Amino acid sequence: MESKSPELEHPKPAFGWAARDQSGLLSPLKFSRRETAENDVAFKVLYCGICHSDLHMTKNEWGVTQYPLIPGHEIVGIVTEVGSKVEKFKVGDRVGVGCMVGSCRSCDSCHNNLENYCPKMILTYGAKNYDGTITYGGYSDTMVADEHFIVRIPDNLSLDVGAPLLCAGITVYSPLRYFGLDKPGMHVGVVGLGGLGHVAVKFAKAMGVKVTVISTSPNKKQEAVENLGADSFLVSRDQDQMQAAMGTLDGIIDTVSAVHPMPPLLALLKSHGKLVLVGAPEKPLELHAFALIAGRKIVGGSCIGGMKETQEMIDFAAKHNITADVEVIPMDYVNTAMERMLKGDVRYRFVIDVAKTLNP
């Protein structure tokens, strides 16, 4: 039996922008959303952040993309309908959805609020739902998700600048906590000053941590120090600067997803320091065993965060006035935005004004 077209799969008409092939170019697509089931929350999408993962996926750089693909996993909006068993949310609530819309809810990871590590976790877009249909993300007018995967956005956190926290925010918040790099007085490095990096600086500062931004671009220094509040800035290609900073950092959050050398970063760490990668280069990196052994250092990775921690992160951000620095764009600018993002030409996240500019 031939599978149904996106428009006919589900009962509720929906509209968004999708990539249709490996060019990654997005264009309007009519599709459909499921009925709001008893545990579901449906909401009108107001804004959606553009994450670099969206670019990787639209161009099938990871080899897992099925077209048409509607990206977007930094989604915020206003609740329009709740299922009969939903108690945490009501119509009119300000909510968000991040990178996941489902998990098995019964494995060890799920039981420990680590749905992000569940082997059956369902991504917000480009993944197979339990009913066999593909999930569609937030570059669209409406969203439906199980209430377990919905977070509440506090009133004092504006939706446009809050949206990127749903992926970028949790991606850096979770490892700062898990790897213990959140203690006042610690000195943490942030490699890469983009969507993830700039939010990492803000979270770390709010946790009382001294922050050094490590970047290949010397022209980002002023921004880093004056606007974002970083304590210092290291140009990674400057051998003298890197040498002078050796053994000064308790930890490093490395947001760079291109292949890059680890030894200079490990050298920046004090003994017992931790290098945490949140960007995932596709090729292995060279590891000199001595570098880890001589100082009992660690290299670890982290991938977003569980739902409980995502809510905790949003509440922390609201409390400490942490927002993403965004450039709000209309829907039809999205292809240009993708090109600019590829060149790092954005301070620091594009956010699509879906409600006002997504017109069928």
Add this chain to the structure above:
Amino acid sequence: MAKSPEEEHPHKAFGWAAKDTSGILSPFHFSRRDNGVEDVTIKILYCGVCHSDLHAAKNEWGFSRYPMVPGHEIVGLVTKTGSNVMKFKVDDRVGVGVMVNSCKSCEYCHQDLENYCPQMIFTYNAQNHDGTKTYGGYSDTIVVDQHFVVRIPDSMPSDGCAPLLCAGITVYSPMKYYGMTEPGKHLGIVGLGGLGHVAVKIGKAFGLKVTVISSSSRKEREALDRLGADSFLVSNDPAKMKAAFGTMDYIIDTVSAVHALAPYLSLLKTNGKLVTLGLPEKPLELPIFPLVLGRKLVGGSDVGGMKETQEMLDFCAKHNIAADVEVIQMDQINTAMERLAKSDVRYRFVIDVANSLSQSQL
């Protein structure tokens, strides 16, 4: 002009040294310092042969200085104590491991982490504060600051205890630091040699389920029947490895040659930890996706501090853990090194220094 090794210090000493990058050892006359107020002089009974001795003797790490007297798994008897030494007396049975000094004033030294002190001095192939070279335990005597001497528990055999001074602490310390001590959790140990076999014993004493992972299927019976491992995984059997994916809480990787980490990372559960202890001379390849997608980590560890080394010995005494050794004569050392390079030993050579060193002078 620098003095010869024989004339550097007042007390004659004799040992075996490597003289060049061939790593071949031969008799060597040198000298030990006067016993200072903090010092203990030790007549060496046994010295374990650690794979690091082989790496160093052949300058595989690039910083060897010849002549080099290796040996950092030393057990002996106290023959002299300095006036400030209260912890030890003559005839006490003591041990010396990988370090003989540190700055004693930095944050690491203050936390009993002398092994991470930037000015820590290795037992051999390092420079003393007076500019002279340190010489290790393939020799008749050694003079060491009391802080870097440990007591050997009465119940432990001298020969079986010697390897614990490096191999033992090298696996015990990361097991504590990385939290690999929760009874019932699953520990994988890669490589069944000097480090690996002691890790099996200590892992079982912590109440862990232990799987030995090895490229040699012939080690299976040993691992299960004699050492007490719960299971055995042949690392070059892809089907068996695949069946074990995502089953281990921790892995201790003792392999000293360059090898792929990816298969071992796959064996770990989410949040799993792999500790790498071997020191290959070339870099390893670390795939990042598995670390990110499973929040896994790779860490290192370098022996342990003095307090922890004593704690480890006392733990081993309590649980009747000693190394499995093949005792050799001093003049068999070069053959032993060749066999060690081929992993042909169960599981540590230990030199019977007291009974064979002086004879080798003749």
